[in-house]
Amino acid sequence: MACPVKHYDAAQDGEQLDDEAGMLYGEYLMLDKILQAQRLLSEESNKAVHDEHLFIITHQAYELWFKQIIFELDSIRDIFGVVLEEIQTLEILKRLNRIVLILKVLVDQVMILETMTPLDFMEFRNYLRPASGFQSLQFRLLENKLGVKADNRVKYNKNYTKVFGNDEEALNKIEESENQPSLAILVERWLERTPGLEVEGFNFWGKYENAVNLLLEEQKQNALNEPIESLKQYRLNDLEKRREVYESIFSSEIHQALLNRGERRFSHKAFQGAILITFYRDEPRFNQPFQILNLLMDIDSLITKWRYNHVLMVQRMIGSSQLGTGGSSGYQYLRSTLSDRYKVFVDLFNLSTFLIPRSYIPRLSPDMRSKLCMWSNGVEPNGVTGNGKCGLEIEDNGFEEDIV
Ligand code: HEM
Structure with missing residues (x-):
């Protein structure tokens, strides 16, 4: 039995337009060309x-x-x-x-x-x-x-x-x-301009190198305290290898040699910018x-x-x-x-080799911190006032004050 209550069905509203209204779907998408473009060679040879x-x-x-x-x-x-x-x-x-x-x-x-x-x-x-x-x-x-x-x-x-x-x-x-x-070259130029790399300013690279040296030194002391001789030697050898790996980024000559061999792609400065961004990614500007x-x-x-x-x-x-x-x-x-x-972007994959534990990451100076709260044109994101306190605080690890 048909329903006695008459429903108004908005879904059935509207009039269908024909091509007098202008361009239709097929014409707009030139489907006549695309859908005619499948030519089966096997079919032409009568053996579809x-x-x-x-x-x-x-x-x-x-x-x-x-x-x-x-x-x-x-x-x-x-x-x-x-x-x-x-x-x-x-x-x-x-x-x-x-x-x-x-x-x-x-x-x-x-x-x-x-x-x-x-x-x-x-x-x-x-x-x-x-x-x-x-x-x-x-x-x-x-x-x-x-x-x-x-x-x-x-x-x-x-x-x-x-x-x-x-x-x-x-x-x-x-x-x-x-x-x-x-794109790789443009990204390289962009990374080279990362704020914080200026030697006269925050000098990230100098601070990072000191932090790595401190980390390796502490690990060496731990290894020297290892009572089992074979384990001690293993850990010392391993540390020596780690030191060499780090040397490959701190020495611009070694970096250049790796670039020449195609094993690295970014310039030394761009590489530094990528590490800087990776460490301080929680700061709004990064x-x-x-x-x-x-x-x-x-x-x-x-x-x-x-x-x-x-x-x-x-x-x-x-x-x-x-x-x-x-x-x-x-x-x-x-x-x-x-x-x-x-x-x-193979260098970006390999950045992980050079990461250091969070507690060793150099703390941001107040100036650098407030810089990373703002866009480069001085405007702060989300209207936050300039107290230099946005982003995540990296714990005070107490050693970077000595670092030039
Ligand atoms: C049955 C499927 C396929 C087979 C057997 C096949 C086979 C091959 C072979 C043997 C080559 C090496 C060059 C040569 O001597 O021909 C090649 C290269 C290539 N094929 Fe395919 N292919 C297939 C499907 C596809 C599809 C669906 C695409 C999508 C666009 C594709 C894109 C390419 C490209 C871009 C190269 C060059 C790769 C390079 O030089 O690095 N192939 N293919």
């Missing part, structure tokens, strides 16, 4: 292979997301390119975070293509030769714009431009992406910079994860000794790209 459709859609989805990442990356580089106003860091955070989320989707998307079996792939692989992801222009632009240096690429990848032959437009884009400051550093690591980490997932998929599809359709050794070549050479 079902999974080729997925293969094409997956690659196209990747390329669309690459495009969005490059779009965000270019805009972030523009903001970093002029001297960064701190008020803009929130926008940078928002866009970096967006890149990170897209990359997470890209890492997971590999699984969808893995629903195709090697036998299915074999049925159409020959049709697509010599096409290969190796020829993805956007992927190379992405690497270059992030800061992958030509020198750090593995041998087979060094002359990656060759695949673009006489394509002037592609070659120009690549040249531009190699020559313009990458909250966002610290988050930026974390997101940069996330980007490196997710691209490495994508490379890894892609390598695993390649091994599953073509094994470890078949050549790629692009002509490389296939799995073996791709595996070699998993190394730190392709991690643009």
